Amino acid sequence: MPVFRLLLIAAPMPEFLDNLLQVLGGRRGTDMQFVCRRLLSESGEASQTVLAQKIIDAYKAMGPEQRLGFFDMLSRDFSPDSAVINCAAAEYERSPDTKSLSALCAAVEPPRQELFRRINTTPGGIEFLLALREHLLALPSKAAKYQALDADLRHLFRSWFNRGFLRLERISWRTSAVVLEKLINYESVHEISGWPDLRRRLEVDRRCFAFFHPALADEPIIFVEVALAKGLRGDLEPLLSLDAPVINPMSTDTAIFYSINNCLRSLRNIPFGNLLIKQVLADLTLELPNIKNYGTLSPLPRFSQALTDIKNEGGFTPARLSRLLAEFAAALTAAGRRRDSVEAFFHLLENPVQHRSVLSAPLQRLALAYLTRARLDGRLYDPVATFHLSNGARLDRVNAFGNLRPYGLKASYGVTVNYRYLPAELEQNHERFVQAGDIRLSHSLIREHKAVMTKWVQ
Numbered sequence: 001m002p003v004f005r006l007l008l009i010a011a012p013m014p015e016f017l018d019n020l021l022q023v024l025g026g027r028r029g030t031d032m033q034f035v036c037r038r039l040l041s042e043s044g045e046a047s048q049t050v051l052a053q054k055i056i057d058a059y060k061a062m063g064p065e066q067r068l069g070f071f072d073m074l075s076r077d078f079s080p081d082s083a084v085i086n087c088a089a090a091e092y093e094r095s096p097d098t099k100s101l102s103a104l105c106a107a108v109e110p111p112r113q114e115l116f117r118r119i120n121t122t123p124g125g126i127e128f129l130l131a132l133r134e135h136l137l138a139l140p141s142k143a144a145k146y147q148a149l150d151a152d153l154r155h156l157f158r159s160w161f162n163r164g165f166l167r168l169e170r171i172s173w174r175t176s177a178v179v180l181e182k183l184i185n186y187e188s189v190h191e192i193s194g195w196p197d198l199r200r201r202l203e204v205d206r207r208c209f210a211f212f213h214p215a216l217a218d219e220p221i222i223f224v225e226v227a228l229a230k231g232l233r234g235d236l237e238p239l240l241s242l243d244a245p246v247i248n249p250m251s252t253d254t255a256i257f258y259s260i261n262n263c264l265r266s267l268r269n270i271p272f273g274n275l276l277i278k279q280v281l282a283d284l285t286l287e288l289p290n291i292k293n294y295g296t297l298s299p300l301p302r303f304s305q306a307l308t309d310i311k312n313e314g315g316f317t318p319a320r321l322s323r324l325l326a327e328f329a330a331a332l333t334a335a336g337r338r339r340d341s342v343e344a345f346f347h348l349l350e351n352p353v354q355h356r357s358v359l360s361a362p363l364q365r366l367a368l369a370y371l372t373r374a375r376l377d378g379r380l381y382d383p384v385a386t387f388h389l390s391n392g393a394r395l396d397r398v399n400a401f402g403n404l405r406p407y408g409l410k411a412s413y414g415v416t417v418n419y420r421y422l423p424a425e426l427e428q429n430h431e432r433f434v435q436a437g438d439i440r441l442s443h444s445l446i447r448e449h450k451a452v453m454t455k456w457v458q
Helices: 003-010 013-023 032-041 045-060 064-077 082-094 098-108 111-120 125-137 140-160 177-186 195-201 273-287 303-308 318-336 341-348 352-372 383-390 406-412 426-436 443-457
Strands: 167-170 206-212 220-229 254-262 293-296 394-399 416-421
Touching: 032 045, 032 064, 032 111, 045 111, 045 125, 064 140, 082 098, 111 125, 111 140, 125 140, 167 273, 177 195, 177 206, 177 220, 195 206, 206 273, 220 273, 254 273, 273 383, 303 352, 303 406, 318 341, 318 352, 318 443, 341 352, 352 394, 352 406, 352 443, 383 416, 383 426, 394 443
Parallel strands: 254 293
Antiparallel strands: 167 206, 206 220, 220 254, 293 416, 394 416
16 A cells, blocks of 8 residues: 555544655655645645644744745745736736636735745744744845745735734733833833833833734734823933932823834834824823823934935035034034034034034034935935824924933934824825925924025025
8 A cells, every 4th residue: 555545544634744744755844845835735724734833843943044045935936927927917808807807816916925824823823924024124135035025924914913903002010021021122212221210111100002913922013102291392311210200190281202112123114103103192182181282202313324424415415514504603613623614513523412502503403404304215314204204293393402311312412303293283294294295394493494495405
C-alpha cells in the first residue's frame, strides 16, 4: 500500500499533516513555499491551523537572510498572475456584468492576501503578521523591492484595525501593571522617567486614553495623554513636573493634548490618531462639561534639522534664511559677534537658553515658516503639523523656549506649538487643508504669517 494511504488510515488529521510534511522530501516546515501553497489549498479548519502554525514557527526560527528569502518568495510566487488578469479584464470588457467583475476582482487580488487571512485565524497569527511587517519596515534599502508585499499587509491591517474593532479605554493607576509598564516603554514624545512620573500623569487632573484590539491582549495600539488646565499652555514644564500641584478637574476649562504615541511600528501609516482624538474629544465633553477649549502642546520634531537642511529647495535655503532674519540682524550680529546675521544666529543657537531674549522672536518667525511653508518631497516638513492640520485643527500659537528639556532643545531649540481643536471648524479646516493645502491660522498669527510669506517667496 502506498505510504500516503497508510498515513491517512493510521493517523488522526493533525498527526497526518505533520507526518505528511515529514515524508515529502524532509519538508517539515522548511520548504515555506510548499507549506504556504498547501495552506491555500486546504479547506478544513484544523488542517489550516496546523499549517499556519508551522509557517509561524518556521519564520520565528529564521535569521535576517532567511527572512529576505521568505519575502522574495512571497513577492515572487504569491503575486497575481498577469495572464489571468488580462483574460479576466478582456472578459469584463466583453461582458461587464457582476460575474465578470467578480472574476476580475479575484484575479487582481494577490494570493498572499488570502494566505495572510488564513494565518490570521490561527492563535498568534496577527502577532506574526505584525512582526513580518515590522521586519519589512526595517529594510529601507530594499523597501521598493517589497512595496507590493507591504501594500498587501497595510490593506489588511486597515480592515482588521478599523474603528469597529478597536475599543477605547481610559488608562488609570488601577489599570493592569502590564499595560502601565508598556506605556512607559512606548512613550516616545516625552519620556516617562519611572513609576512616580507615570502616576503624576494619571492623577485626577490628567487623562490617558488608549485604543486596544481584541486580538492583542494588554497591548495598547495608540494612546494619548491629556492635561486639564486653566487656559492653553505653551510651556511644557508645568504639565510634566512631578511637583506640579494637582488641581480639581471641575475648575479647569481647557484640555491639552500633550503626547500621542503610536505603539506598534508595524502599524505605521495605519490611521488611528485622528479617530482617537475625536473620540477623546467626545468623551471629555460628556465627562467634563466645564471644558470649553481643546488644544495641543506639540513638538516640532524636525525643526532643527530643517534649519540646517539648506540644500532642500523647498526649505530654508541660505537666501530665505537671510531674508527671514533681516529684521533681527542688528540684535543677532551684536549678540553673536558675527557680521552675518545667519552665521550669528546659528552661533547663538549653540547655547540657545543663554540668549533667549535675542533668539525668541527670530525662532518664532522661523518656526512659523517651518510649520506653514517648509516642504520636503512636496509635503509639509513637519509630520506633527500634517497630522493635526489634516484632522481639522487650527495653528494657534508658536512658543519660543516652551520645552527646555534636552531633547526639546535638540529637536527644536525649545520651540513648542499649540494647535486648537474647535469642533465647529474641524470639517471645514480639514477639507481646506487636504484639498488645497490651506492652513487655518489664529488671528494672532495672521500678521506674522504675511511677513513670512513675503520673505519666503522673494
